[in-house]
Amino acid sequence: MCAASNGDVSIVETGSYHGKTTVLFGTVLKYFSGTSKVYSIDIHDGKQGATDLGLKTYAPSYEFLKRNIERSHLTNVVVAIKDHSWNVQWHSPISLLFIDGLHDYPNVARDFWHFEEWLVPGGYAVFHDYADYYPGVRAFVNDLMNSGNYSRIKLVDSLIVLKKNEVRVIHIVKSKKKTFLTRD
Numbered sequence: 001m002c003a004a005s006n007g008d009v010s011i012v013e014t015g016s017y018h019g020k021t022t023v024l025f026g027t028v029l030k031y032f033s034g035t036s037k038v039y040s041i042d043i044h045d046g047k048q049g050a051t052d053l054g055l056k057t058y059a060p061s062y063e064f065l066k067r068n069i070e071r072s073h074l075t076n077v078v079v080a081i082k083d084h085s086w087n088v089q090w091h092s093p094i095s096l097l098f099i100d101g102l103h104d105y106p107n108v109a110r111d112f113w114h115f116e117e118w119l120v121p122g123g124y125a126v127f128h129d130y131a132d133y134y135p136g137v138r139a140f141v142n143d144l145m146n147s148g149n150y151s152r153i154k155l156v157d158s159l160i161v162l163k164k165n166e167v168r169v170i171h172i173v174k175s176k177k178k179t180f181l182t183r184d
């Protein structure tokens with residue numbers, strides 16, 4: 001994604017916790033382009049899991065995240081947003097959307113659809129915990145693939161990468177002799 005991009009790359013992540021994936025994304029972006037950003041969103045209330053299977057509560061995580069970003073020298077690359085995903089007003093193109101918040105179907109869907117319209121055609125939607133132990137994540141991602149709007153690119157352990165299909169405009173061309181379809 002970065003190598004193919006000539007300009008800025010924007011990664012939006014829902015679910016930073018202590019920043020393991022945040023630091024990973026940030027390090028890659030820093031290497032490829034100093035102006036790209038990771039927007040890492042987390043309410044940091046310590047709640048994890050899935051509402052249908054039971055939530056666990058850990059210590060609030062914001063201070064840990066900040067410290068890990070600083071230690072990794074990524075303060076210019078990572079924008080940490082302490083809020084619920086659905087409160088974040090978003091108005092710019094996203095190259096990669098990473099969903100790793102709560103792992104039940106309604107929450108995965110809410111986090112995803114809040115940003116989806118900004119995910120560029122050809123951009124990546126990445127979900128963590130696409131696995132039997134989180135049936136809500138599995139079901140949501142399967143629905144997305146069955147919609148025909150996303151293609152499965154890769155599954156590594158429980159991390160699944162989908163690509164947003166390019167929009168195809170079909171024109172109906174009518175001439176005196178025949179009617180046919182063309183694509184852009």
Ligand SMILES: C[S@@+](CC[C@H](N)C(=O)[O-])C[C@H]1O[C@@H](n2cnc3c(N)ncnc32)[C@H](O)[C@@H]1O
Pocket residue numbers: 014015016017018019020021022041042043044045046047048061083084085086100101102107111
């Ligand atoms: C599994 S952890 C994220 C782990 C992180 N991606 C990593 O790899 O280290 C899930 C986090 O998502 C946050 N979270 C869940 N739903 C959220 C939402 N809708 N908006 C913001 N944060 C959310 C929780 O506070 C929790 O810290």
